[in-house]
Amino acid sequence: MPVNKRAPRDGHRGAAPRAGRAATDSRAADSGRDEDPQAQRRTQAERRERTRQALLDAALLQMEAGESFDALSLRSVTRAAGVVPTAFYRHFSSMDQLGLALVDESFRTLRAMLREAREAGPAPEHIIQRSVEILVDHVRAHRPHFAFLTRAQSTGNGALRHAIRIEIRLFTSELATDLARLPVLREWTTEDLQMVAGLLVNTMTATVEAILDVPLSAPEAEAKISRVAEKQLRLVMLAVPLWRSGD
Amino acid sequence: MPVNKRAPRDGHRGAAPRAGRAATDSRAADSGRDEDPQAQRRTQAERRERTRQALLDAALLQMEAGESFDALSLRSVTRAAGVVPTAFYRHFSSMDQLGLALVDESFRTLRAMLREAREAGPAPEHIIQRSVEILVDHVRAHRPHFAFLTRAQSTGNGALRHAIRIEIRLFTSELATDLARLPVLREWTTEDLQMVAGLLVNTMTATVEAILDVPLSAPEAEAKISRVAEKQLRLVMLAVPLWRSGD
């Protein structure tokens, strides 16, 4: 039962000329003196970006709440974003386009994570532990993005699904070339490198899904998940020196 | 674009009494002489079961075609099943109920697979190879069921999602106790056994998703996926003898 009837809200309304609104808003809002906080939207580009983001966030929120991507409707998204349905088209030509924008956004945060993990790199022993830590921290900090990716990965539109798969595969390849620098993996074939990288990424992915399943902030469960993930990664790396590609 | 306008088709229609239909159908269908093939539904229970199955199959088909579970509508399902929307309620009280029925059905085939794999058990060397083979064979043979499970696992209704997760966890535990019988794993803690089992199941799951992604019957791609899966499993099992649970 989403909010349908809302009080006359924002934006421009024929009956009530702007003066009234502007006066109320720009002063009463909150201490808007020097830096404008957020209430008075000044430039047009700024305004545009604001509602665009509102649309993206609304979609993310609904997905985090359990709906799959292609179950959400243009109207419900605009409703949650506080704009009228037709305003949607000023920003995206269809829901699918919005989906692709979300893929972009989500992978941006994912790559930020990867960068951080790489910088914390050359601590040889605790590297696994550290990586897992970074992973769960990022999932906690950007829950909606990760929820979106895992949901949309096996849902709807094909195009979305495909975009995400591609990106993950790319991600895996990067990991593979990273691994290639390790002494133990010096002379592995590329296929075998891909194979291990895939295994690691799978484990990470499963870990993310497990964390997302946990009812928000049940710290013990989360801790256990990290512990298991660590062990799994350690186990895999343990096997690496023994590997002989031959059949 | 599902069939919307169909010729007056089945069931009872006020204007055209049954006789006409039965005659056309039970003869023209296919060589229906001794054993009734499928056209003339005799007992009532038989008829009931038939359309129930038609509903389930219709839902499966639409999901295999890419839609996520909670994106499909009661009406489109009944349409594809060749019955009128209201007939749906004779079998399920809601789409969610249908979903649960599908979970049942799908896991039945999955357990059949597990049984087969267990029976082919004690060939010590090729066991991994054999397991992967069984897996991909079953996926090929029951594509819709596997597609449903992987889709519904991260989509909609929460209840469905939960049911599937539970079932998979159970599945993992079974594998863990199976593993416990192996000599190498004799004295592992249960948590560590769960950990390895989880790793193996994750790999299997990822493999299934990979296969489902492959455009139907691209045998080379499929072969490559199996090969990689085999390697990954072998790699994991390679590490097992070296494992020491200590921190």
Place this chain on the structure above:
DNA sequence: ATACTTAGTGGACAAGTGTTCACTAACAAT
């Protein structure tokens, strides 16, 4: 100060949705 651009409005439309209701005709049991 004037004209242009544009983010957002509000009303309308056809189409699709889930669910209710009274119905019918085949089967089942007596």
Place this chain on the structure above:
DNA sequence: ATTGTTAGTGAACACTTGTCCACTAAGTAT
């Protein structure tokens, strides 16, 4: 032969959905 039971029908309902349209007022440039 009569009487229930029941799987499926078909029309109607109150909504929701995506998209089109003309409109408005704030912001931008001249």
